[in-house]
Amino acid sequence: MEKVFSGRYVNLGSLAQEINSIFISEGWESIVQTMSPMMPQGGSQYADYMIRATKKGHMHHVEEVIVRIAGVPNDFRLIIEEEHIGALGRELMERKLIKTIDKEINDGLFDMPMIPQQISVPQPQSNQVRCSQCGAVNSAGSRFCSSCGAKLM
Template sequence: MEKTYTGRYINLQALAQEINSILAGEGWESSTQMMSPPMGSMQDYIVRGLKKGHMHHAEELIIRITGAPNDFRIIIEEEHIGALGRELIDHRLFKQIDKEINDGLFDMPYTPTPSPQMTPTPQMPSMQPQMPQTTAQGLRCSQCGYQNPPGAKFCLNCGNKLM
């Protein structure tokens, strides 16, 4: 099953981690993997879930999250799961994902990329390293501008080390 989401600016890495924890909470052995480094705004994550049953029977879920933060697809593939089980998993998983996205759980501040007409003039680089800005809400990453929670050591969005 596949579903496309547009119009909201979503942290896809956090969404993949949430899907991973949903599966783990339902008894699946699950893992999250970034398929390729982000190219521009395009990202690609895979969440794999495995549930072992009786007589060496194993059910497998492969959930792929691919696209840009404001236009992405979630694709669910099931293996060794009956039609009723597939429908139940797809419905329950998409219902929970839709609710969390609509509640703004994964929203990121929108930072438009400059178009060629709006290219800023280059500035001379300063010799001082940029320190992340500390606010009452947490740390802002100096590399991508993401607002991280207080006490974070690394940026949740890009992985940059916070000072």
């Protein structure tokens, strides 16, 4: 099965770790691997994680569940590969994993902090003076503000 998430700015690495820890808390052996291609310039936010969990089921038959998280922070897919999934894996998916992840994503648990906007206020240089009335920057020798006409100190 596959589920698409979009809209939130999700930290996919944290999400992968959370899925991994859910498996472990349910008695599975689980590891996270990153499948992302190497990005030479480091500019891409594309990520591809694979969580591979195994557990011994009936008659020592080993069940395997593979969960993939692939995409960019605000548009990614959660893919559960059903090829080797057995009764235990299916039960965990239906009872806990999908509901938990869905809720935690919607609650914003994995949201990445917004990058603060650069607020650029022009700073007066040594040969400039700022008007105390309107804030405009004038050259140091000016007697009156070129913007509002106020008398400058």
